[in-house]
Amino acid sequence: xxxxxxxxxxxxxxPLLKAGVLYTIPLTLITFALGLTLAIVTALVRLSSLxxxxxxxxxxxxxxxxxxxLVQLFIIFYGLPSVGITLDVYTSAVIGLSLSVGAYCSEIVxxxxxxxxxxxxxxxxxxxxxxxxxxxxxxxxxxxRVSVPPLGNAFISLVKDTSLVAIITFVDMFKKxxxxxxxxxxxxxxxxxxxxxxxxxxxxxxxxxxYVEKRLERFTAx
Amino acid sequence: MIEIRGLHKSFGSLEVLKxxxxxxxxxxxxxxIGPSGSxxxxxxxxxxxxxxxxxxxxxxxxxxxxFHEHAKIPQKDILALRQNTGMVFQSFNLFPHMTALENxxxxxxxxxxxxxxxxxxxxxxxxAKVGLADKADSYPHKLSGGQQQRVAIARxxxxxxxxLLFDEPxxxxxxxxxxxxxxxxxxxATEGMTMAIVTHEMKFAADVADHILLMDGGRIxxxxxxxxxxxxxxxxxxxxFLNHLNGKAEDSSx
Ligand SMILES: Nc1ncnc2c1ncn2[C@@H]1O[C@H](COP(=O)(O)OP(=O)(O)OP(=O)(O)O)[C@@H](O)[C@H]1O
Ligand SMILES: [Mg+2]
Numbered sequence: 001x002x003x004x005x006x007x008x009x010x011x012x013x014x015p016l017l018k019a020g021v022l023y024t025i026p027l028t029l030i031t032f033a034l035g036l037t038l039a040i041v042t043a044l045v046r047l048s049s050l051x052x053x054x055x056x057x058x059x060x061x062x063x064x065x066x067x068x069x070l071v072q073l074f075i076i077f078y079g080l081p082s083v084g085i086t087l088d089v090y091t092s093a094v095i096g097l098s099l100s101v102g103a104y105c106s107e108i109v110x111x112x113x114x115x116x117x118x119x120x121x122x123x124x125x126x127x128x129x130x131x132x133x134x135x136x137x138x139x140x141x142x143x144x145r146v147s148v149p150p151l152g153n154a155f156i157s158l159v160k161d162t163s164l165v166a167i168i169t170f171v172d173m174f175k176k177x178x179x180x181x182x183x184x185x186x187x188x189x190x191x192x193x194x195x196x197x198x199x200x201x202x203x204x205x206x207x208x209x210x211y212v213e214k215r216l217e218r219f220t221a222x
Numbered sequence: 223m224i225e226i227r228g229l230h231k232s233f234g235s236l237e238v239l240k241x242x243x244x245x246x247x248x249x250x251x252x253x254x255i256g257p258s259g260s261x262x263x264x265x266x267x268x269x270x271x272x273x274x275x276x277x278x279x280x281x282x283x284x285x286x287x288x289f290h291e292h293a294k295i296p297q298k299d300i301l302a303l304r305q306n307t308g309m310v311f312q313s314f315n316l317f318p319h320m321t322a323l324e325n326x327x328x329x330x331x332x333x334x335x336x337x338x339x340x341x342x343x344x345x346x347x348x349x350a351k352v353g354l355a356d357k358a359d360s361y362p363h364k365l366s367g368g369q370q371q372r373v374a375i376a377r378x379x380x381x382x383x384x385x386l387l388f389d390e391p392x393x394x395x396x397x398x399x400x401x402x403x404x405x406x407x408x409x410x411a412t413e414g415m416t417m418a419i420v421t422h423e424m425k426f427a428a429d430v431a432d433h434i435l436l437m438d439g440g441r442i443x444x445x446x447x448x449x450x451x452x453x454x455x456x457x458x459x460x461x462x463f464l465n466h467l468n469g470k471a472e473d474s475s476x
Contacts (some may be wrong), residue, residue: 009284038433122272123315126383127329130297137332 001189001206009189012180015195016190020175020197027172030157031094035101035158038092042106044135054163064103070164070182072096093165097158105154112147113139142180152209163198173197223248223416224269226383228276229278229289230458231264238264239275240440245386249414250428253427253448256437257463262420265437266389268309269418271300278434281389305333308378312390314370322373329381341380348376352406367439368399372406379410388409388419391436428452436460 001009031038045057066073077092087095116139124134166175181187224246230328231239238261246252267273268280275289285303287295316325326345336344349355352372362370373389378386388407391469393402403428411417411430421427425433427448434451435445443449444460470471 053257083377117315119311119315120317123309123317123377125272126304126309126311126378128301128333129329132303133332137328138317145319163370180476219373 002054004162005186005189008180008186008195012184012193014115014175015180016176016194016197019171020173020201023171024026024159024173025164025201027093027170028155031097031101031162032155034094034098036105036163037107038098038102039109042102043109043113046106046110047155048065049123054190060099061103061106065107068102069096069161070167072100073164073168080153082201088172089165089168092168093170097162099164100161101154101158101185105151108147108150108154112143112150115146116142148209148213148216152205152212156205159205160198223283225279225281225385226268227264227279228273229268229280229386231261231268231273231275234359238440239268240435242278242440242442244435244442244445246416246418248384248416250390250416250432251411251430252418252433252435253431254418254420254435254437255422255424255427256435257466260437262437262438263474265391266309266387266418266420269385269387270304270309271295272309286464305381306384307387308383308385309387310371310374310378310389310391312393314362314367315372316374316377321359321361321364322354322376325352325362326376328383329377334381345376348379349373352376353402366373366399367395368402371395371403373455375406375410377402385416385418388417390420390422392421392423422467424452436463438463442473 004034019211042057042061045053046061048054073092073096076096077086080087118136120142121134124138129137162172163174166172166178169175173194177190181190185191224244226242226244226412229239229242230237235449242261244252254265256262261388264273266367268275269282271280271287275356276291276293278289280289282303283306285299285306287299287303289295312455316322317328318327323342323345326348327338327341330341330344331338345359346355349358352375354372354376357365357369357373362373367372375386375391388464391407392403396443398422404423407417407419409425419427419431429448431448434445434448434452435442435457438459451460452464455464
C-alpha cells in the first residue's frame with residue numbers, strides 16, 4: 001500500500017464510522033423494533049382463529065418472503081409516488097425493512113410459541129387465566145427464550161441488509177463508502193474498509209447475543 | 223358441591239364419555255379408577271372445562287353449566303369456574319421460567335390481582351405446608367419430580383379453589399418419590415379439602431377415598447365406598463380390572 005492509500009484509509013475511517021453510528025445502527029434498531037412488533041402481532045394472528053385477519057397475515061408473509069427486498073424497496077420509493085404516495089427516503093427505508101423483518105421473524109416467533117408445551121397453556125388455564133394472560137405471563141416468556149438465537153441471527157442479517165437502502169439513495173454507511181470510493185478512485189480499499197466495519201458491528205452483536213442466551217439459560221433444564 | 227349429570231363427550235367420532243353422573247360433596251375425596259382409555263382424564267378435565275362436554279350439566283358451587291351441541295359457553299363463566307378449581311397434572315407442568323415461589327404466586331397475582339406481598343406470604347406458607355420452604359427460590363429444573371409435584375400442589379391451592387383435581391399425580395414419578403406426594407395429598411384430605419383424584423395407587427385410594435368410581439368405556443360401571451368397590455365388586459368387568467391391578471402389584475413386589 002502506498003502512503004496515499006494509507007492516508008485515504010485513515011481519512012475515510014471516521015466519516016464511515018460516523019455514517020454507521022448515525023444512520024446504519026439507528027436504522028437497524030428502529031426497523032428491528034418495529035419489525036419485531038409486527039412479527040409478534042402477525043404470529044399471534046396466524047395462531048388465532050380470526051379468519052379474515054389470518055388471511056391478511058398469511059398473504060403478507062407470503063408476498064414479503066416471496067419477493068426480493070430490493071424490489072420491495074424500489075416499489076415503495078420509486079413506485080408509490082406514481083399512485084400519489086410519496087415517502088421520503090428515510091420513511092421508505094424504515095417501512096421496507098420493517099415489513100421484511102416482520103415477515104421473516106413472524107415465522108420464528110410462531111415456531112417458538114408452538115414449541116411451548118401444551119401443558120403450559122393448560123396449567124395457566126387451570127389457574128383461571130384468560131388466553132391473553134396465559135400468553136403474556138407464561139407462553140411468550142418461554143417462547144422468547146427459544147427464539148433468541150434465531151432472532152439474534154435475524155438482527156445480525158438486518159445490520160447487513162440495511163446496506164440495500166443505499167440503492168434508494170439513503171446515505172447510510174455503505175452509500176457513504178460509495179461516495180468516498182468514487183472520489184478517491186480506491187474502491188478496493190474503501191469497500192474492504194467498510195466491510196471490516198460491518199464485520200465489527202456483527203461481531204459485537206454476536207457477543208451480545210451469546211450473553212443474552214447465557215442469561216436466559218438460567219431457568220432451562222441442563 | 224359438585225354435581226354432574228348425563229355428561230357426554232366425543233372427540234370426532236370417538237365417544238369418550240357416554241353419560242356420566244356423579245356428586246361430590248364438600249370435604250369429600252373422590253377417587254376415579256379404571257383401565258387406560260376409559261375416559262378418566264377426560265372426565266376430570268370436564269370438571270374445570272379444559273374439555274367442554276357436548277351434552278349434560280355441571281354445577282360447582284355457584285357455577286352451573288348446561289351443555290348442548292351448538293351452545294357456546296361464555297368465556298367469562300369458564301374463567302369463573304376455573305378460579306374455583308385447582309388442577310395437578312401428571313407431568314407437573316410447572317412454569318419453568320419462574321422459581322417455585324413465583325409459580326405459587328402467579329395465579330394470585332395475575333388472576334386474583336393480589337398484591338405481591340400478600341401473594342408472597344401465602345406462597346411461602348403453602349410451600350412450607352408441602353415441606354419445601356427451603357426450595358422457594360429454586361427453578362423447577364433444579365427440583366426432583368416429587369418436589370416439583372408438591373410445588374404444583376401448592377400452586378393449585380394458592381388460588382383457594384373449592385376443589386382440587388388430580389390426574390395421576392404420581393404416575394410420572396420414580397417409585398421412591400411417590401410417597402412424599404401421596405403424604406401431602408393425604409394431609410389435605412384430612413384437613414377437609416374437597417378432591418377428585420385419578421390414580422392407580424390402590425392402597426392410597428382405599429386409604430383416603432370417601433367414594434370410588436370405576437370407569438370403563440366412558441361409563442361408570444361401579445361406585446361406592448372403597449370397601450364396596452375394591453373388596454366386593456359386582457360386575458365381571460370390575461372384577462377383571464381389579465384382579466389385573468392386583469396381579470400387577472404382585473408382579474412388581476416379586
Ligand atoms: N384431545 C383428544 N383428541 C382425541 N382423542 C382423545 C383426546 N383426549 C383423549 N382422547 C381419547 O379418548 C379416550 C379416553 O381418553 P382418556 O385420556 O380420558 O382416558 P384415561 O382413562 O385417562 O386413560 P389413561 O389411563 O391412559 O390416562 C382415549 O381413547 C383417548 O385416545
Ligand atoms: Mg388419563
